[in-house]
Amino acid sequence: MLQKQVLENFQKIVGPENVDDSEVMTNAYSYNWCMEFVNSSEGKEPIPFSSIPKAVILPSTVEEVQQIVRLCNQYKIQFKAQSTGLGPWNQPSSENCVILDLRRMNKIVKIDHRSLYAVVEPYVSGAQLQAETMKFGLTVHMPGAGPQVSPLASATSMNGPGFTSPHTGHSARNVLGVEWVLPDGEILKLGSVGMKNDSDWYIGDGPGPSLRGIMRGWAGAKSGIGVFTKVAFKLFPYPCSTKFKLSGNSPDYEFEIPDYMKLYVMDCKSYSHLEKVFLAIEEEEISFICSHLSGYGLGAIFSNSIGSLMDKIPIAGMLVPLVVLIAARTKREFEYKQKVMSKILIDFNLENVIGSKYTPNSLFYAEALRSNLGLHGFIATGGFQSSKGQCDTVKVCVKTTKESIPLKKKYIKKGVIGNDFGEGVWITSYESGHYFHIESPTMFDQTDEKSVKGMAENMEENYQFDLLKHLGAPFFVEGDKMHDLFGPEMMNYHIWLRKIKKAFDPNGIADSGFYISAK
Amino acid sequence: MGRIKPSEELRDLVYKCTECGNCAIACKFLGNLEPLEIIMRLREKLVKAGFGPMPKQEEYIQSVKDFNNPYKEPHENRTDWLPKDIKIDSNAKVLYYIGCTSSYRRKEMAIAAARIMNEARIPFNILYDEEFCCGSPILRTGELDTFKQVLNRNLDVIESKEIETIVFSCAGCYDTFKVDYPLYRNYNFEVLHTVEFFDKLLENGKIKLTEKIPIKVTYHDPCHLGRNAERYEEWDGEEVHIMPLITMNIPPKPKRTGKRGIYDPPRNILKKIPGLKLVEMERIREYAYCCGAGGGVKSAFPEMALDTAKLRIEEAEDTGAEVIVSACPFCSTNLQDGINSRGSNLKYYDISELLLMAMGLEPEKLKHILSEVD
Numbered sequence: 001m002l003q004k005q006v007l008e009n010f011q012k013i014v015g016p017e018n019v020d021d022s023e024v025m026t027n028a029y030s031y032n033w034c035m036e037f038v039n040s041s042e043g044k045e046p047i048p049f050s051s052i053p054k055a056v057i058l059p060s061t062v063e064e065v066q067q068i069v070r071l072c073n074q075y076k077i078q079f080k081a082q083s084t085g086l087g088p089w090n091q092p093s094s095e096n097c098v099i100l101d102l103r104r105m106n107k108i109v110k111i112d113h114r115s116l117y118a119v120v121e122p123y124v125s126g127a128q129l130q131a132e133t134m135k136f137g138l139t140v141h142m143p144g145a146g147p148q149v150s151p152l153a154s155a156t157s158m159n160g161p162g163f164t165s166p167h168t169g170h171s172a173r174n175v176l177g178v179e180w181v182l183p184d185g186e187i188l189k190l191g192s193v194g195m196k197n198d199s200d201w202y203i204g205d206g207p208g209p210s211l212r213g214i215m216r217g218w219a220g221a222k223s224g225i226g227v228f229t230k231v232a233f234k235l236f237p238y239p240c241s242t243k244f245k246l247s248g249n250s251p252d253y254e255f256e257i258p259d260y261m262k263l264y265v266m267d268c269k270s271y272s273h274l275e276k277v278f279l280a281i282e283e284e285e286i287s288f289i290c291s292h293l294s295g296y297g298l299g300a301i302f303s304n305s306i307g308s309l310m311d312k313i314p315i316a317g318m319l320v321p322l323v324v325l326i327a328a329r330t331k332r333e334f335e336y337k338q339k340v341m342s343k344i345l346i347d348f349n350l351e352n353v354i355g356s357k358y359t360p361n362s363l364f365y366a367e368a369l370r371s372n373l374g375l376h377g378f379i380a381t382g383g384f385q386s387s388k389g390q391c392d393t394v395k396v397c398v399k400t401t402k403e404s405i406p407l408k409k410k411y412i413k414k415g416v417i418g419n420d421f422g423e424g425v426w427i428t429s430y431e432s433g434h435y436f437h438i439e440s441p442t443m444f445d446q447t448d449e450k451s452v453k454g455m456a457e458n459m460e461e462n463y464q465f466d467l468l469k470h471l472g473a474p475f476f477v478e479g480d481k482m483h484d485l486f487g488p489e490m491m492n493y494h495i496w497l498r499k500i501k502k503a504f505d506p507n508g509i510a511d512s513g514f515y516i517s518a519k
Numbered sequence: 520m521g522r523i524k525p526s527e528e529l530r531d532l533v534y535k536c537t538e539c540g541n542c543a544i545a546c547k548f549l550g551n552l553e554p555l556e557i558i559m560r561l562r563e564k565l566v567k568a569g570f571g572p573m574p575k576q577e578e579y580i581q582s583v584k585d586f587n588n589p590y591k592e593p594h595e596n597r598t599d600w601l602p603k604d605i606k607i608d609s610n611a612k613v614l615y616y617i618g619c620t621s622s623y624r625r626k627e628m629a630i631a632a633a634r635i636m637n638e639a640r641i642p643f644n645i646l647y648d649e650e651f652c653c654g655s656p657i658l659r660t661g662e663l664d665t666f667k668q669v670l671n672r673n674l675d676v677i678e679s680k681e682i683e684t685i686v687f688s689c690a691g692c693y694d695t696f697k698v699d700y701p702l703y704r705n706y707n708f709e710v711l712h713t714v715e716f717f718d719k720l721l722e723n724g725k726i727k728l729t730e731k732i733p734i735k736v737t738y739h740d741p742c743h744l745g746r747n748a749e750r751y752e753e754w755d756g757e758e759v760h761i762m763p764l765i766t767m768n769i770p771p772k773p774k775r776t777g778k779r780g781i782y783d784p785p786r787n788i789l790k791k792i793p794g795l796k797l798v799e800m801e802r803i804r805e806y807a808y809c810c811g812a813g814g815g816v817k818s819a820f821p822e823m824a825l826d827t828a829k830l831r832i833e834e835a836e837d838t839g840a841e842v843i844v845s846a847c848p849f850c851s852t853n854l855q856d857g858i859n860s861r862g863s864n865l866k867y868y869d870i871s872e873l874l875l876m877a878m879g880l881e882p883e884k885l886k887h888i889l890s891e892v893d
Contacts, residue, residue, distance in 0.1 A: 024529045027522055049522070249778030250805050251548045304549055306761075307771045375549055381764045382550075415763035445764045 001026075002055050002098075006075050010098075013067045014059050018104070021055035029056050029099050030091065034385050036446055038088045040456035046449055050091030053080070053099040060104040062179060062187065062229040068100060069227065070185035072509050080511040081223040083122035083150035089158070089222040089478070093513020100227060108132055109230060110201065117176055119201050119232045122152045127370060134242040137329075138235040141168035142371035144426075144439075156180075156228040157220035159389060159475050161437040163371050165430045166287045168236045170391070172216060173431070177201035179230035180215065183505035190215065193232070201232035214500050218391075218473060224515025225504050239288045239327035239369075246366060251304050255366040260334035261327045263360065263368075264341060265298065266350040267318040274320045275398045277348050281324060282433025284344075286337040289325035289368055290433075292401075294423035297441065298323065300376045301367075302360045309379065315358045325368055381418045383446035385455070386439035387462035388425070389475025397438035400471045401425045404440060407465055408458075411442075416454020418443025439475065478514040525568040533561050534573045535823060537816045538659055539742040539809035544777040551774055555747075562661025572660035573819035580657050580665060587651040588619035598647055600626035605633045608642035614682045614708075615643045616696075618689030619652050620848035628848055631871035632688040632713050638878055639725040643686070649676045655695040655743075659814045670700055677708065684709040686716045688871060690847035691813075694743035698750055712744055713871055714846050718784035721791055728877040731794035736873070737840035738785055738797060739831065739854065740807035741847035746777030777805030785846055785870055792877040798838040808834065810845075812853035828857025835865055846870045 001021045002010070010019045020026070030049045040046040054077060059065045065081075072079045078097040082090035085101070092099060106123035113136035120129060127147035129140050143154040143162045151171070154160040156178060160171020168174070177193035177200070188194070190211050191204040204212050215225070245256035268274040274292055281290055293301065299316035301323075303309040315321070326341060328334035345352060354360070367373055377384040388400060401423075409422035420443065427438045440462070444455040463482070466474055467489055477486050487494025494516065502518035523529060536558050546552035565571035572580065579589035587594045600622055601607075615636065621629040636643050654669035677685070685708055687693035697710045720726040740746075752773035761767050782804045789797045802808045811817070811827025832854060835843045843854060843865050855867045 022528050024523055024526070024532055028532075249780075249782070250544055250776045252778060305551075305771070306765060306767050310767070379549055412763075418764050419762050443764065448764065451764055 006071075006077070007055065009071055010055065010057055010068065013064050013071070014057060018058040018060075019055055025056055026052050026054070029053055029101075032088050032091050033086060034383075034446075035088045035091060036452045037385065037444070037456040037459065040453050041460060046452040046456070048446065050088065051093060051095050051097065053092045053097055054095070055098045056101055057098055058101050058104050062181060065100065065102075065181045065227050065229055066185050066187060068098075069181055069183065069509070072098065073184060073507050076507070076509075078509055078511045079223075079227075081122075081227040083153045084125060084148065086145060086149055089514045091513070093511055097511050102227075102229075105229060110232075111136065111138075111235070112202070113138060113235070115202050116235045117202060117232050118235055119177070119230055120152055121230055122150055122228065124152065125149065126151050130370065133235055134238055134244065137238050137242055139164075139168065139238045139369075140235055141165070141171060141174050141233070143171060144371070144374040146372055146374050147370045151233065152228060152231045155231050155233045156216055157222055159219045161391070161428060161430070161439075163289050163291065163368065163373050163428065165428045165437065166282060166290045166432055167239060169234070170430050170437075171233075172218070174233040175212060175216070176204040176232035176234065178204065178212075178215065178228060178232070181227040181229055183226050183507070183510040191232075204232075217497070219475060219477060221510075222478065222514035224510050224512040225501065226510055237329070240329055244366070244369070253363045253366070255362040257362050257365045258327070260329065260331065261325065261365055262334075262338060262341075263354045263365070264322075264324040264326070264352045265315060265318075265354050265358070266322050266324075266345070266352055268292075268320040268322050268348075268350065271320055271398050271402050273348065274322060275394050277322060277344065277350065278394050278427075278429060278436070279433060280344050280348065281341075282429045284340045285432040286326055286340050287324050287429075287432070288327045289323060290429050291323045292425070292427040293321055293323060294420050294425060295319070295321060296420040297424055297426065300379060301373045302364055303376065303379060306380055312358075315353060377441050377443070381443040381445045381451075384418075384441050384443045385459075386426075386441045386475060387459050388438055388440040388466065388471075390466070390472035391430070391435060391437050392472050394427075394429070394433070394436045396472060397427045397436045400438050400466075401427065403469060403471070404462070404465065407461060408440065408442070411454055411458045414454055416444065416451045417458060479512075480517055480519070483516045525565055525570045527570060530565050530570045530573065533558065533565060534571065534576070534660070534815065534819055536814055537742070537809045537811060537824075537827070538814035540747045540777070541742075541806065541809065543775070544746050544805045547774050547776050551772075559661065562659075563663055564661075566661040566663070572662060572815065575818040576656075576660045576815045579818060580660065580662055583652045583654075583657060583669065584665070588623060589652060589656050590619060590623050592623045594648060597622050597650060598645070600629045601633070601645075602630060605630075606637050607645055609644055611642035611644040612681070612683040613641060613643040614677065614680070614685045615645050616653070616685050616687050616689075616692055617645060617650060618687065618692040618848065620691075620852070621689055622650075625848035625851050625869070628688050628851065628869045628871060631869060631875045632686070634880070635713075635717060635720075635726065635871060635875055635878065636686075639720045641720070641725070644680070644682075646676065651676075653689075653692040653695045655691040655699075656815060658695060658699055667703055670703055674700065674704055674706055678706065682708050684711060686711050686713055688713045688846070688848075688869075690741040690743035690748070691849055694748050697748060702751065712748075712781055712784075712846065714744070714785040714788060715781060717871070717874060718787050721788060726874070726878060728792055728874075729879050730877050732792050732873060732877055733794035734842050735796045735798055735838075735840045736789060736842045736844050737800055737835045737838045738789060738803075738870075739800070739810065739835070739843055739845040739850055740780070740782060740804055741845055741850045742807070742809050742813055744785075744846055745780035745782060745807055746805045748781055749775045749777060749779040751775065780805055785844075788870060788874060789844065792873060795873070795877075798840050800834045800838055802834065810847075810850040810853045810857075812849040817849065817853060824853055825856055825860055828853045829861050832857040832861050832863050832865060836863060840865065842866045842868055842873075844868050844870050844873060
């Protein structure tokens with residue numbers, strides 16, 4: 001709870017109805033997905049609760065955010081900002097912290113369909129923005145977490161691969177202008193929106209040196225370097241007709257598949273073959289989705305329950321599957337893409353099982369367009385999280401996959417993570433194969449203490465493994481412990497990160513539990 | 520309870536839920552979470568711990584005990600809505616269960632439903648002074664013991680009358696009889712909402728629509744008639760561990776996904792009304808936005824209920840409709856409050872009223888009937 005005077009001062013900024021420091025509300029805000037194994041990793045009780053925030057504050061404007069941050073500095077109280085709020089990164093890491101819940105900042109500020117960018121506030125979801133951009137024949141990059149999460153959070157503060165990454169890239173690469181409340185309460189505008197005259201949101205760099213790297217680096221600061229209140233990011237051509245016709249009732253929907261979409265699921269049979277096929281397809285710049293999944297993962301993206309997963313044995317038995325979705329806006333474009341795919345199938349001696357051995361429910365195509373496939377990771381054990389998370393060449397991603405199988409099998413054998421035969425990874429290309437991403441979705445049971453502890457151990461061993469084998473930086477290099485582990489192996493970047501933290505947040509007011517402290 | 524103890528603060532949060540069930544539907548597209556049931560059990564726990572229901576809800580529960588309705592209205596006035604020219608058949612196998620809100624507050628719904636059945640020459644009976652509150656407003660607050668008493672009394676009365684079908688114009692009563700009663704006591708009669716009943720009568724030609732109603736209408740799915748009106752199915756299967764951490768229900772355990780809600784009958788009716796154009800809101804069917812009145816929220820947190828209604832009215836306005844139609848007296852009251860508070864140009868009708876107009880009863884006459892019961 002806050003002291004009375006402090007509470008009243010926060011209330012003056014946002015109104016009494018938008019500050020809550022009650023026991024019940026602050027406890028509710030201390031819950032989040034995956035907190036249990038974060039706690040376990042830190043040697044705490046494996047419960048799904050973080051430190052309890054002192055209060056929850058709901059600002060509605062950048063000015064209110066600014067005033068709250070200044071008050072936090074005055075009273076030496078840390079803040080943690082969250083938007084759609086999925087995951088432990090949204091949680092306070094100390095008892096001396098307030099949560100800034102940005103859900104009232106929920107406006108789509110601008111869609112510039114000619115210059116291909118949108119400006120949004122924190123609580124706009126990917127699905128909401130996509131629904132609006134579709135009216136202009138455009139789409140937005142949505143991270144693998146799904147269409148329900150905040151694209152602002154992904155662009156400014158998180159990692160950001162997605163199923164449509166071959167076409168829509170990576171959150172770090174899509175971010176343009178930014179409105180940023182620094183940890184001392186000053187507002188910084190990045191890129192063209194910061195210009196004195198004719199300011200607009202179309203570019204993220206300059207005038208002067210680019211600060212985008214400082215703002216988010218590889219995986220974002222998770223509110224550890226301030227609060228992002230508006231962001232512009234790139235939009236992309238919607239890959240096909242924007243007709244989105246769904247009928248039926250949950251969960252038995254029928255989707256009218258737009259013209260000019262075709263799914264390919266092929267068994268590359270070996271990882272070396274996968275590597276070549278990946279590059280061959282992506283060099284042609286034709287895919288909307290181009291992902292390798294394990295046999296289990298393949299079955300899961302077509303299934304709504306563990307029961308329906310059992311029906312997918314014919315495809316789940318594939319050795320090294322590759323999923324490619326092509327989509328086009330004209331017949332000619334579609335025919336061209338199909339011809340290219342036909343040639344690749346012949347050149348690499350591949351068979352497309354879709355339409356012959358397996359025909360997915362039409363809803364798959366809707367979920368693909370809406371980037372909703374990641375949620376299927378929950379169907380088997382009720383919980384999952386990914387180890388790995390590297391962004392590298394296809395060679396490194398495939399190497400990581402192969403070499404990590406025995407490690408994953410070790411934990412499967414212990415019975416603490418779900419059995420995907422150790423092969424459960426997701427590899428996607430970014431920007432038509434310019435680089436690739438790998439993560440290892442790992443199923444566990446969040447309600448089973450043994451499984452939670454096992455998952456935490458599995459994550460820890462993966463970090464060590466990735467370092468030992470030089471497999472690059474995983475997703476969750478966050479917090480002092482992890483940066484201090486990886487920094488020395490990676491050109492001592494952690495020293496620079498600390499300098500940034502110190503320069504931007506001299507009072508240490510932005511909660512850095514998932515970033516880095518100035519120390 | 521674990522981390523936090525029962526308190527008034529906890530109570531105030533738990534009772535702000537309208538129990539609309541939208542969370543439950545969203546959580547069952549891929550998963551099998553039952554957040555609505557968690558809220559229900561939480562309310563029951565709060566009642567047992569002496570913290571629930573909300574004071575206003577306690578008042579209406581007491582009213583049900585004292586007057587058989589939550590409005591503190593004299594029980595003997597329960598049939599005041601009944602115009603003299605309505606024909607009631609005491610031997611009919613169809614029972615029209617009016618419900619407290621249609622009996623005392625939204626009489627136009629009861630009158631319209633009764634007139635439609637008369638026009639269609641469907642013999643029906645009513646319970647007169649043997650009709651009591653269905654118990655829905657009590658159940659939703661977690662006051663299970665009182666609810667069970669009400670349920671048993673109602674079923675005792677109905678089962679003594681050789682009824683084959685009960686027709687409800689109140690979505691709340693319908694949901695309670697259809698979904699909740701069988702969880703505690705089985706019965707052997709059919710349960711229908713008027714939209715289902717009238718849709719069938721239209722289908723088999725017993726209702727003829729002769730009049731054009733050239734208006735643009737949007738339909739609001741009541742939660743009690745839509746996603747929540749799905750019965751629990753019995754499951755006699757087994758949870759089988761097929762491998763570590765992975766279990767499978769054999770045979771598959773039925774999930775209440777909202778797909779068996781009553782969505783098409785009201786739309787069928789509206790589409791059959793000559794001249795009427797149905798335009799849909801963004802959030803419909805199993806994903807319909809709640810009117811804001813459910814779960815005892817209208818009485819305990821009237822401002823929140825009104826704010827919610829205003830949002831729904833705004834959504835209805837966006838369709839370009841002139842009229843918002845629904846099939847629930849709670850939605851009727853709250854949405855009309857929303858219309859008035861927003862200063863909206865929308866008009867509200869119960870679907871039975873529109874149907875009655877399309878059957879040839881001119882709106883002027885309907886107004887006349889309304890004034891007759893005021």
